[in-house]
Amino acid sequence: HSVLTQPPSLSGAPGQRVTISCTGSSSNIGAGWGVHWYQQFPGTAPKLLIYDNNNRPSGAPDRFSGSKSGTSASLAITGLQAEDEADYYCQSYDNSLSAWVFGGGTTVTVL
Amino acid sequence: EVQLLESGGGLVQPGESLRLSCAASGFTFSPSEMNWVRQGLGKGLEWISFISPGANTVYYADSVRGRFTISRDDAKNSVYLQMNSLRAEDTAIYYCARKIVGTTHFDYWGQGILVTVSS
Numbered sequence: 623h624s625v626l627t628q629p630p631s632l633s634g635a636p637g638q639r640v641t642i643s644c645t646g647s648s649s650n651i652g653a654g655w656g657v658h659w660y661q662q663f664p665g666t667a668p669k670l671l672i673y674d675n676n677n678r679p680s681g682a683p684d685r686f687s688g689s690k691s692g693t694s695a696s697l698a699i700t701g702l703q704a705e706d707e708a709d710y711y712c713q714s715y716d717n718s719l720s721a722w723v724f725g726g727g728t729t730v731t732v733l
Numbered sequence: 734e735v736q737l738l739e740s741g742g743g744l745v746q747p748g749e750s751l752r753l754s755c756a757a758s759g760f761t762f763s764p765s766e767m768n769w770v771r772q773g774l775g776k777g778l779e780w781i782s783f784i785s786p787g788a789n790t791v792y793y794a795d796s797v798r799g800r801f802t803i804s805r806d807d808a809k810n811s812v813y814l815q816m817n818s819l820r821a822e823d824t825a826i827y828y829c830a831r832k833i834v835g836t837t838h839f840d841y842w843g844q845g846i847l848v849t850v851s852s
Contacts, residue, residue, distance in 0.1 A: 624777055658838035660778075667828055667842040668778065679840065711778055715837045721794055722768070722780040722837065 625650060626712050626725035633731040634702045642697045642728045644712030650723060652693035655715040659688055659697045662709045662727075671710070672697060699730070707732045735759040737829050737843035744849045745819055753814040755829030755843055762810040763787075766832040768839060769803065769814050771825040779825075784812060786834065797823075819850045 627645040634640040644657060651657055657675050660668035670679050672688040675695065685700045695714075699706055712725040741753040755767070769782045782803040783792040791803050802815040812829055826847050830839035 656837055660839075667844050668839075669842070670838060670840050673836070673838040673840070713778075713838065719795075720792065722783070722839075724778040724780065727777045 624726040625716055625719065625723040626714060628710075628712060628725035628728045630726070631729040631731065633733050634699075635733045636702055636704060638702045639698060639700045640702055640730065641699075642710055642712075642730070644695045644697070644725050646693050646695075646714060646723075648693060649718040650693075650714045650716040651690065651695055653717050655717075657688065657690050657695035658713045659686075660711045660713065662711065664709075668711060702730075702732055704732045706730060735831070735841045737831065737841060739827060739829055739843045739846035742827065742846035742848045744851065746852050747820055747850055749819055749850075750815070750817045751819060751848060753816065753827055753829075753846060753848070755812045755814075757810045757812070757829075757831070760831070760841075763807040764834065766834055767803075767805060767812040768830045768832055769812075770828045770830050770839065770842075771823075772828070772845070773822075773825045776825075782814060783832075816848070819848075821850050824848060824850050 659672040661671045662668040675690040676688045687698045709727045711727045716723045736758045738756045781794045781797050784803045800818045805812045826845040828845045829843045831841045
């Protein structure tokens with residue numbers, strides 16, 4: 623099982639706001655390490671979407687935003703679009719494991 | 734444009750070895766921290782190895798420690814993953830990914846290469 627916990631799937635209608643949770647522990651998110659989010663379309667490599675909790679790299683749409691509180695983090699998609707249908711992974715660093723860790727991924731479906 | 738291009742994947746039998754390569758271009762390679770991340774078919778992402786600039790520091794996930802070895806050749810702008818004693822559970826798409834010193838995220842990824850371990 624993954625060190626960071628995400629819901630396996632969620633869905634929303636176009637234009638809706640959806641939020642993906644990422645729950646960790648005191649040895650990773652709760653230890654102050656940044657949370658990062660990646661977007662992956664079928665058959666392609668993951669792409670950085672949000673870094674250091676709430677920063678978007680150049681080119682990432684501003685309808686994506688991130689937040690972090692305590693041992694959890696969230697990725698929000700405001701104004702869901704058909705092209706947002708993809709898998710989303712959270713990632714952080716874990717002190718106890720001395721490893722970079724990922725969530726199990728969340729598949730977002732646009733209804 | 735940053736590019737990472739993996740090669741060397743394929744089908745091997747359990748217990749055999751394979752060496753993956755990742756050729757980098759479009760950025761200054763030598764100061765970059767490089768990683769390997771894998772993804773089982775239909776599964777999530779798993780970080781497996783890290784190498785620092787100058788190869789002074791390497792890290793491995795427990796699942797591959799003692800079997801896999803990461804290395805780099807800055808003259809060739811390349812990072813490698815020597816995989817020995819391969820198991821069926823090592824079957825995955827392997828990605829190389831760049832990480833900037835002082836950060837904890839992977840900002841660029843290769844397209845991935847498939848490794849299949851099966852008899």
